[in-house]
Amino acid sequence: MSEGKLIVVTGPSGVGKGTLLQKLLERHPDRILFSISATTRSPRSGEEHGREYLFWSREEFEGKRDAGEFLEWAEYAGNFYGTPKPPIDQAIALGQIVLLEIELAGARQVAQTFPSAKRIFIAPPSMEVLENRLRQRSTDSEEQIVKRLHHAELEVAAANEFNITIVNDNLEIALQQLEKAMFE
Ligand code: 5GP
DSSP states (O other): OOOOEEEEEEOOTTSSHHHHHHHHHHHOTTTEEEOOOEESSOOOTTOOBTTTBEEOOHHHHHHHHHTTOEEEEEEETTEEEEEEHHHHHHHHHTTOEEEEEOOHHHHHHHHHHOTTSEEEEEEOSOHHHHHHHHHHHOOSOHHHHHHHHHHHHHHHHTGGGSSEEEEOSSHHHHHHHHHHHHHO
């Protein structure tokens, strides 16, 4: 049985990663396992425990973190986010392509602990476009938007640390580039 591979997708909040990855999953449901992260942030409307995230309390998260049960974890905009390790190990052993959608600090940890992972950065066409998209989404408070924009600047400045950068200007073109990067 062939070993699977680990793909890391990083990009600022509002860049359209969610839509891109959703489309990717629709096209290749049997080949890709989308890792479900744990987070201490509250669910947004429409989000479900076990589907978008595992919504854990801070205590629960810290317990698992201290027991070494995360492949990577990070604090982002005041909340913890992390990738539970056991499902990843299992899927890779079964030969699947495992996709992690995580922020920069987590991607850097994976670069250290799992150097064979392919790391893909999704960039906005410009910071102005990103800000507009974040505001149009209107799911976050002004304070959250400011924190996310600040983080976005740091992330865009680190794009050169990744194996591939894809600019999400046109969804269909970005999707084709992502498919090529994943399956080549
Ligand atoms: P959101 O709150 O918008 O769902 O996610 C905020 C940020 O956390 C996004 O950049 C997302 O990629 C990142 N994120 C989601 N899950 C994880 C995770 O398991 N680990 C890390 N390091 N970042 C994550």
